[in-house]
Amino acid sequence: MERRNFIKNTLLGLVGLAVLPKVAFSKTYLTIAQAQKILFKNEKLTPFPVTLTEEQADSIEDAIDIRVRHLKMNTWRTESGDWFFVDQVIGKHENIELAVSMSKNGNVKGIEVLTYRESYGDEIMHPKWRAQFHGKNSSEFLKLDKQIKNISGATLSCRHVTDGINRLNETWQQVLRLL
Amino acid sequence: MDKNNLHRCKTLLGTFVEIELSGDVSEGDLITLSEQLFDEIERIHQLMSFHDEDSELSALNRLALNGNAKQVVLSKDLEYVLQFASELNRLTQGLYDITIAPSLIRSNQLPNHLSVDVDSIDDIHKLGSGADFTCENGTFSTDKRLCIDLGGIAKGYAVDCAMDKVPADIYCCINAGGDLAMNQWKNQKMTLRYAKRANALKTVKMQNRALATSGNYYRGNQSAIIKPSTKRQVKFSGSMSVFSSKVMVSDALTKAMILSSKSQRMMLAKYYNAQAIKLNRLGFVKLFY
Numbered sequence: 001m002e003r004r005n006f007i008k009n010t011l012l013g014l015v016g017l018a019v020l021p022k023v024a025f026s027k028t029y030l031t032i033a034q035a036q037k038i039l040f041k042n043e044k045l046t047p048f049p050v051t052l053t054e055e056q057a058d059s060i061e062d063a064i065d066i067r068v069r070h071l072k073m074n075t076w077r078t079e080s081g082d083w084f085f086v087d088q089v090i091g092k093h094e095n096i097e098l099a100v101s102m103s104k105n106g107n108v109k110g111i112e113v114l115t116y117r118e119s120y121g122d123e124i125m126h127p128k129w130r131a132q133f134h135g136k137n138s139s140e141f142l143k144l145d146k147q148i149k150n151i152s153g154a155t156l157s158c159r160h161v162t163d164g165i166n167r168l169n170e171t172w173q174q175v176l177r178l179l
Numbered sequence: 180m181d182k183n184n185l186h187r188c189k190t191l192l193g194t195f196v197e198i199e200l201s202g203d204v205s206e207g208d209l210i211t212l213s214e215q216l217f218d219e220i221e222r223i224h225q226l227m228s229f230h231d232e233d234s235e236l237s238a239l240n241r242l243a244l245n246g247n248a249k250q251v252v253l254s255k256d257l258e259y260v261l262q263f264a265s266e267l268n269r270l271t272q273g274l275y276d277i278t279i280a281p282s283l284i285r286s287n288q289l290p291n292h293l294s295v296d297v298d299s300i301d302d303i304h305k306l307g308s309g310a311d312f313t314c315e316n317g318t319f320s321t322d323k324r325l326c327i328d329l330g331g332i333a334k335g336y337a338v339d340c341a342m343d344k345v346p347a348d349i350y351c352c353i354n355a356g357g358d359l360a361m362n363q364w365k366n367q368k369m370t371l372r373y374a375k376r377a378n379a380l381k382t383v384k385m386q387n388r389a390l391a392t393s394g395n396y397y398r399g400n401q402s403a404i405i406k407p408s409t410k411r412q413v414k415f416s417g418s419m420s421v422f423s424s425k426v427m428v429s430d431a432l433t434k435a436m437i438l439s440s441k442s443q444r445m446m447l448a449k450y451y452n453a454q455a456i457k458l459n460r461l462g463f464v465k466l467f468y
Contacts, residue, residue: 025377029188029197038187038210093375093397113188113195118377151380152420153372154394155334155356158190 025151026117032086035099036076039110045076045084056175063174066167073171080104083176085168086114091160094118098164106172108165185209189217192224192334194356198341202349209349216341216353223337226256227329229280232292236329240280240293243325248312251319260329260336260427261314267431268309270450271443275435276309276407280328286401286412295326303410330403334358335391335430342426358391360426373418373458381462386422386454391429393437394418404437413438416460423453436467 030038036045050073052060057068069090076084081104089096097114183206188197198216200209228234235257242248253261267275283289285297296302307323334355342360345351352361361367364385371381375396395402395415402412419437421429428451436444436455444467448455455467 025380027186027188027197029186111190113190116188116195150352150354150359150361150367151370151372152354152357152359152390152392154392154397154418155194155358156397158194161190 026115028115030099030112030114032099032114035086035112035114036084038112039084039099039101040078040082043078043080043082045078048075048077048083049073050075050176050179052171052175060167060170060174064166064170066163066170068167068171075176082109083172087164087168089160089164093156094160096161096164098161100165100168102168102172106169106177108169111161111165113161183209185213187213187217191217191220192228192337192355193230194334196220196356197352197354199352199354200345200349201351202346204349212345212349215344216351219341219344220337220353220355223256223333223340226254227260227333227336229289229328229330236327237293239319240326243307243312243321243327244293244295246324248319248321253314253317253319255317256336256340258314258317258319260332261312261319261327263427264309264329264332264431265312265314267435271435271439271447273308273310273407274438274443275431276405277327277329277332278307278309278311278325279405279407279410280326281306282405282410282412283328283330283403284326288398288401288403289328289330293326300410308407331393331434332427332431335389335426335428338426339389355426357393358426358430360389361385362388364388371418371420371456371458373462374416374460379460379462381458381464383456387424389424389426389429390420390422391426391433392418392420393433404434406438417458420456420458421448421453422455423451428453441467 052071057071060068074086083102085100087098087100089098095117099112099114101109103109182201182203184201185206186199188195198213200213225231226235229236231237235254239251242251264277280289281295281297281303284291284295285303307321307325311323311325312319312321335358338353338355338358338360341353342362345362350363353359367385368382369385369390371383371392373379373381373394402414404413406413415437419433421432421436423429432447432451432453435447439447444455448468457465
């Protein structure tokens with residue numbers, strides 16, 4: 001019986017892959033420059049690239065049990081020492097790019113969603129898929145997506161964004177605070 | 180002046196809240212307006228969040244669970260929402276019930292920071308229901324111990340409150356996790372999602388200024404729809420969408436319609452001048468209006 005189910009599911013899966021068009025819902029809200037304007041008004045931001053070491057990433061992961069996917073952080077700072085991050089969060093059903101502003105004391109001041117994309121697991125392994133984030137070449141993949149203006153469906157939880165913010169808080173606590 | 184557009188998304192009300200604005204004003208003015216709208220949504224969130232231990236709802240729940248909820252003075256917003264929930268409870272003979280929080284706590288869909296006793300279904304049956312409280316002249320009273328969750332209505336009310344602040348000459352669409360309102364809705368199209376898979380989408384024309392959709396497809400094996408008589412989850416596939424003039428009404432009606440019979444659905448749609456679209460998991464449509 002198990003074998004029969006296995007064969008049935010495999011066949012259905014293969015048919016599904018061959019027949020169904022692959023569409024993913026995506027939305028782009030703000031550009032990085034717009035988010036900076038909203039979060040920092042007219043304050044001048046200077047790029048301040050930070051790369052975590054493997055040990056730092058492991059230590060952050062151990063402290064909060066949330067995976068650190070990228071060692072290289074997209075970070076900016078103002079003259080007064082406040083932080084601006086562009087970060088990527090991968091959830092169960094979604095792939096989100098966030099802009100976060102943080103005061104120099106490590107308090108999160110504002111969060112903006114820059115892009116929201118649905119994901120179905122496999123495509124996040126694709127290097128091109130990941131390259132679209134961090135302000136890179138997003139046009140290539142957005143063209144492939146079905147652009148839908150407004151969508152109404154079951155409520156999605158934003159828990160993964162909260163996890164992402166916790167990860168940034170811990171990164172500040174362990175690494176950025178000392179810079 | 181040229182037409183400017185602004186499209187922002189923030190995490191509020193436990194979900195993603197999108198605001199789209201467009202009008203003949205400067206981008207700076209649109210940003211200021213969007214800030215006001217997000218602030219208004221956050222204000223309602225702080226009043227009605229079950230998760231937030233400091234919200235007005237949590238304070239009311241603490242009193243109601245201790246059996247001390249007599250003539251509790253409510254804010255205007257909470258009074259309005261509770262009165263509407265009470266009216267819909269009467270109209271659906273108890274099918275729409277905001278006191279199902281204990282069942283949601285039992286299935287780990289809500290946190291138990293109020294320490295409600297939910298070890299068995301019998302414990303939950305001992306608590307009061309949506310018909311056991313009164314909400315009059317700005318005060319809340321109940322004789323029974325009960326626990327309220329406004330997860331099925333507060334998002335809609337928050338969108339309504341924000342929408343009231345938008346000037347008529349600015350196009351605005353606010354979408355709070357599927358509960359949305361649009362001020363210039365005529366001839367606009369809307370996509371409804373009825374299952375988790377990428378192509379489970381159906382495009383329909385907007386029928387009214389507000390729309391809400393409920394479905395279970397992101398919840399795995401769980402369901403947030405609880406049948407009040409059994410206090411257990413109701414599993415259903417597909418989605419239920421309701422158009423009406425207020426998002427709060429649409430939001431609450433989706434839950435009531437899922438639990439109702441066909442004739443009750445017709446009656447509710449007629450009473451609230453709403454149009455309901457039920458999509459099954461394959462995308463077949465049933466209309467109720």
